[in-house]
Amino acid sequence: MSKDQRQQLRDRVAWWAGKLHVAPRIIRVQRMTRKWGSCTSSGIITLADDLARRDRRFQDFVIAHELLHLRLPTHGRLFKALMTVHVPGWRSLDLQR
Numbered sequence: 001m002s003k004d005q006r007q008q009l010r011d012r013v014a015w016w017a018g019k020l021h022v023a024p025r026i027i028r029v030q031r032m033t034r035k036w037g038s039c040t041s042s043g044i045i046t047l048a049d050d051l052a053r054r055d056r057r058f059q060d061f062v063i064a065h066e067l068l069h070l071r072l073p074t075h076g077r078l079f080k081a082l083m084t085v086h087v088p089g090w091r092s093l094d095l096q097r
């Protein structure tokens with residue numbers, strides 16, 4: 001993964017953070033084998049480095065999902081409603097891999 005690709009993912013996270021009014025404390029881009037992203041309650045967002053090779057729509061799905069967890073820890077009704085507002089059609093995508 002190139003430095004540019006890594007930066008592109010970080011830029012996308014920054015853009016989404018502004019849109020969703022959240023402030024991740026740390027953003028990590030690293031190899032992940034089972035998921036495309038994760039979020040901790042202490043505000044650490046981790047993204048799979050090969051997410052850079054997926055299309056923009058899938059990137060947005062993963063990034064929006066993880067950033068929304070900074071506001072809502074579980075996948076409740078409000079979480080799903082916000083996902084639908086921001087990433088229409090997200091239900092056909094899968095965070096597992």
Ligand SMILES: [Zn+2]
Pocket residue numbers: 065069075
């Ligand atoms: Zn989740």
